[in-house]
Amino acid sequence: QLHNGIFGALRSFILMVLIDIDHQSRVDEVYIEMLGVAPAWRGQGIGSKLITYAEQIAKTEGANQLALNVVCDNQAALKLYKKSGFTAQRTHPSRVLQWITGHSGYQAMVKVIREA
Numbered sequence: 001q002l003h004n005g006i007f008g009a010l011r012s013f014i015l016m017v018l019i020d021i022d023h024q025s026r027v028d029e030v031y032i033e034m035l036g037v038a039p040a041w042r043g044q045g046i047g048s049k050l051i052t053y054a055e056q057i058a059k060t061e062g063a064n065q066l067a068l069n070v071v072c073d074n075q076a077a078l079k080l081y082k083k084s085g086f087t088a089q090r091t092h093p094s095r096v097l098q099w100i101t102g103h104s105g106y107q108a109m110v111k112v113i114r115e116a
Helices: 002-020 046-060 075-083 095-101
Strands: 029-031 065-071 087-093 105-112
Touching: 029 046, 046 065, 046 075, 065 075, 075 105, 095 105
Parallel strands: 029 065
Antiparallel strands: 065 105, 087 105
């Protein structure tokens, strides 16, 4: 949302805070705080490459998994994450998130990259 000016950036920051507020990172995990691709660049494999890069970093750091949160109605992101090997762990409904951003909640997703 940074390409949408200061208000887009502020909205993205609020969204990030609301969906990440409860995340408790594990010692053996790398958490993807935010991943986004500008609309003009979507559909070109950039999101997949960013996930692959994050996975490489996680392996280098000795992590066993990647984790992220994604809003429930972002179908393109959910499709990308599932295709990349992430599985949904929990769905978190959020009235506050819905009231501020219009998103009904978010899913916590994990990709195991090496067995513990």
